[in-house]
Amino acid sequence: MGSLSSLKNLPIWSLIAFLLGEGVQLSDWHNVYVAIAFWTFAGVLALVALWEWALLPLAAKFKLSGLRALSFGQMMPLPEANRVVYDALRQTAIRRFIDKNFDSVDRKLRVVANYIANTEIPLFGREPAGAGLVPIDKAILKTGAFHGGGSEFKQHGSHEPIYVDVVIKRGDLRKAIRELIALSTQLPNQDGYI
Numbered sequence: 001m002g003s004l005s006s007l008k009n010l011p012i013w014s015l016i017a018f019l020l021g022e023g024v025q026l027s028d029w030h031n032v033y034v035a036i037a038f039w040t041f042a043g044v045l046a047l048v049a050l051w052e053w054a055l056l057p058l059a060a061k062f063k064l065s066g067l068r069a070l071s072f073g074q075m076m077p078l079p080e081a082n083r084v085v086y087d088a089l090r091q092t093a094i095r096r097f098i099d100k101n102f103d104s105v106d107r108k109l110r111v112v113a114n115y116i117a118n119t120e121i122p123l124f125g126r127e128p129a130g131a132g133l134v135p136i137d138k139a140i141l142k143t144g145a146f147h148g149g150g151s152e153f154k155q156h157g158s159h160e161p162i163y164v165d166v167v168i169k170r171g172d173l174r175k176a177i178r179e180l181i182a183l184s185t186q187l188p189n190q191d192g193y194i
Helices: 005-009 010-026 034-054 064-069 078-088 093-101 105-117 140-144 172-184
Strands: 075-077 123-126 133-135 145-149 153-155 161-169
Touching: 010 034, 075 078, 075 153, 075 172, 078 105, 078 161, 078 172, 093 105, 093 172, 105 140, 105 145, 105 172, 133 161, 140 153, 145 161, 161 172
Parallel strands: none
Antiparallel strands: 075 161, 123 133, 123 161, 145 153, 153 161
16 A cells, blocks of 8 residues: 555544644634535534444454545455455354465465355456456456466466456455355355365
8 A cells, every 4th residue: 555545544534624623713814614525524424434434344443444434435456355355254264264275375365266256246456467457357267367366367377467466446346245045154165166
């Protein structure tokens, strides 16, 4: 996460608006109406941030990665999202399957990335020579695997990735978690296979 990503964070903007309102009151330019406007803006942002926080999975509410999710639709790197999803899948058949069959952390995160990729939620990645994010073509997912904890996607037998810097929209992360929990409850053998 770059230093500019914090500028898209709701609690930070709420604090800035509150401090501006206080600054107007403490400065030589005493304007109650401007201060009230800043305080109102700060209050609305704080309420939206609180609402977004309440919608976070319980496992992410009190972690830095969860608090970073309180943003204006910002993208989240897939390796970071994989950790949030992994925590949210605690006590599910999918999580039991992952913990039972995979030992390394990287492999567990790659499996979580595959589960996320098989939902209806769009993923985005950068083509190695490109600068911008493009939607990942889900039709090619069966021809390869995620690597680097989910940060890149390579086709089987290829050393070069097709997509790098794979991301998911923060707002879509909750939808992916709900979809995977619903999938886990529908599994007939409770093994976690898709």
